[in-house]
Amino acid sequence: MSHTAEPIPSTAAAEILGMLQSGDLFRYTADTDAPVTRLEKEFANFMGVPFACAVNSCSSAIFLSLKALGLGSGERILVPAFTFAAVPSAVVHAGCKPILVNTGPNLRVDLDDFRKKLTLGIHAVLLSHMRGHTSDIDAIMELCEARHIPVIEDAAHSLGTTWSGRKIGTIGRAGCFSFQSYKLVNAGEGGMLITRDPDLVARAIIMSGAYEHTWKKHALVNDRFVRWQNRLPLYGLRMNNLSAAVVLSQMTDIPRRARKGRENHDYLAARLNASPWFGVPEPLPNEVRAPDSIQFSLRRFDTDEHAAEFQRLAREKGVQVEIFGLSEDNARAFWNWGFTDSQDDLSQTREILERTCDVRLPVRLEKAGLDFIADTLVEAAEAATAPAAWSGWSAT
Numbered sequence: 001m002s003h004t005a006e007p008i009p010s011t012a013a014a015e016i017l018g019m020l021q022s023g024d025l026f027r028y029t030a031d032t033d034a035p036v037t038r039l040e041k042e043f044a045n046f047m048g049v050p051f052a053c054a055v056n057s058c059s060s061a062i063f064l065s066l067k068a069l070g071l072g073s074g075e076r077i078l079v080p081a082f083t084f085a086a087v088p089s090a091v092v093h094a095g096c097k098p099i100l101v102n103t104g105p106n107l108r109v110d111l112d113d114f115r116k117k118l119t120l121g122i123h124a125v126l127l128s129h130m131r132g133h134t135s136d137i138d139a140i141m142e143l144c145e146a147r148h149i150p151v152i153e154d155a156a157h158s159l160g161t162t163w164s165g166r167k168i169g170t171i172g173r174a175g176c177f178s179f180q181s182y183k184l185v186n187a188g189e190g191g192m193l194i195t196r197d198p199d200l201v202a203r204a205i206i207m208s209g210a211y212e213h214t215w216k217k218h219a220l221v222n223d224r225f226v227r228w229q230n231r232l233p234l235y236g237l238r239m240n241n242l243s244a245a246v247v248l249s250q251m252t253d254i255p256r257r258a259r260k261g262r263e264n265h266d267y268l269a270a271r272l273n274a275s276p277w278f279g280v281p282e283p284l285p286n287e288v289r290a291p292d293s294i295q296f297s298l299r300r301f302d303t304d305e306h307a308a309e310f311q312r313l314a315r316e317k318g319v320q321v322e323i324f325g326l327s328e329d330n331a332r333a334f335w336n337w338g339f340t341d342s343q344d345d346l347s348q349t350r351e352i353l354e355r356t357c358d359v360r361l362p363v364r365l366e367k368a369g370l371d372f373i374a375d376t377l378v379e380a381a382e383a384a385t386a387p388a389a390w391s392g393w394s395a396t
């Protein structure tokens, strides 16, 4: 039930049918107005930035941002310890080294740890707004600008989120977005890199796979491309026209989805916070969120067994709950990232993740669905923490 996605708007169908008939799926076949080119233009306009480069995933956008900044020889990249495994993976893929910074109880970057680690030879910050929670980006930008350290925003779950009225993804040197199915805009897979930096985007476009003179089909034709032609590797990360048509059909719906996602989240948050079992982190004062999921901490759960039992009971009733730090092989638990070097001062984040739950909230959920989730979670918490008193409660 809680996995139901929005249908793809029917406007995509006609365009896709035309493409199936013409076979014109490659972004660089048409001289002008290919769907990928139109999407780049529309996305950049929507975000209020001059440049966008469409790719096949947010992971690719992050990888290209690092490469376009000229990184990739073992440079140290500061990354929140609470993020998705794809994020440190993109850092490793780019030939850099992820350095993990602790997360606080509100699921934002712990600024004390950030200040400390920023002094440890960091070359760039990759700021994951994990699950759409914005860390204090004013403080982070100030600290980074003082040290001339570029910030890349991983805004995979932050499309539609604003900070002091500014769109998340437009504040750092580059912003990276995902169109994978669990995000606000769903193309199955897909990603976007945005920036105000013409050199960065020219380098990213070429490395995404704009070979020979295909870069002339980007609005941005200038000496930057000429400068980088034949001097950069081509990584083959382009978006195709089918994906672009699917994303284009959803662009005008972003504000509604953001608003509805926030309303759904806040309604459920109020219900969960009214119980003694759960605590949903408050948004920061400058932040207007666009959540596609809800996170909450477990209170009064003394043992892992109680927490696991809560998870099991909720699932039996039809609500899929992940506990980041307890679900087996969870890709958002940094200690499962066997491809990164172990880092020994992250116990704060680990303890938080061991009691932090995650439930997806597709935009199309209505009040009845939200009430069902709230009732199920509260009943499961009561049953899990007082099994004797609740022996009559069974999954049906």
Ligand SMILES: Cc1ncc(COP(=O)(O)O)c(C=O)c1O
Binding pocket: 056, 057, 058, 059, 060, 083, 084, 086, 087, 128, 129, 130, 131, 154, 156, 157, 177, 178, 179, 180, 190, 191
């Ligand atoms: C925080 C975060 N960053 C990056 C990604 C990677 O996105 P993609 O699957 O488009 O590569 C994800 C995926 O869910 C994510 O949650």
